[in-house]
Amino acid sequence: MNHVTRRGVLRRDGFTCAYCGKSANTIDHVIPRSRGGRNTWENLVAACLACNSRKADKMLAQLGWQLRVTPHRPRYGGHLVSGLNHIDDSWDVYLQAG
Numbered sequence: 001m002n003h004v005t006r007r008g009v010l011r012r013d014g015f016t017c018a019y020c021g022k023s024a025n026t027i028d029h030v031i032p033r034s035r036g037g038r039n040t041w042e043n044l045v046a047a048c049l050a051c052n053s054r055k056a057d058k059m060l061a062q063l064g065w066q067l068r069v070t071p072h073r074p075r076y077g078g079h080l081v082s083g084l085n086h087i088d089d090s091w092d093v094y095l096q097a098g
């Protein structure tokens, strides 16, 4: 009962890009799905579109990037995100893009 949603990740990270600190409105897989990354709170971070595009399916080490924050499961439990458990139209796009 703590589903990962795009909005949930963005809210957790304060709509701040985990890579450059700018305003974020996308999410990114730290470990790309093509490399076995999962759709988990620990593997998803808020990212601006520029970073998301540059990172693509690369690992952070390849880019010399570091996370500004350590992704974690949010403390506020499920109730604040429970209304967001529906899949919004853009969700699949971002999952595929990560």
Ligand SMILES: [Zn+2]
Pocket (backbone or CB within 6 Å): 017, 018, 019, 020, 021, 022, 047, 048, 049, 050, 051, 052
């Ligand atoms: Zn960024």
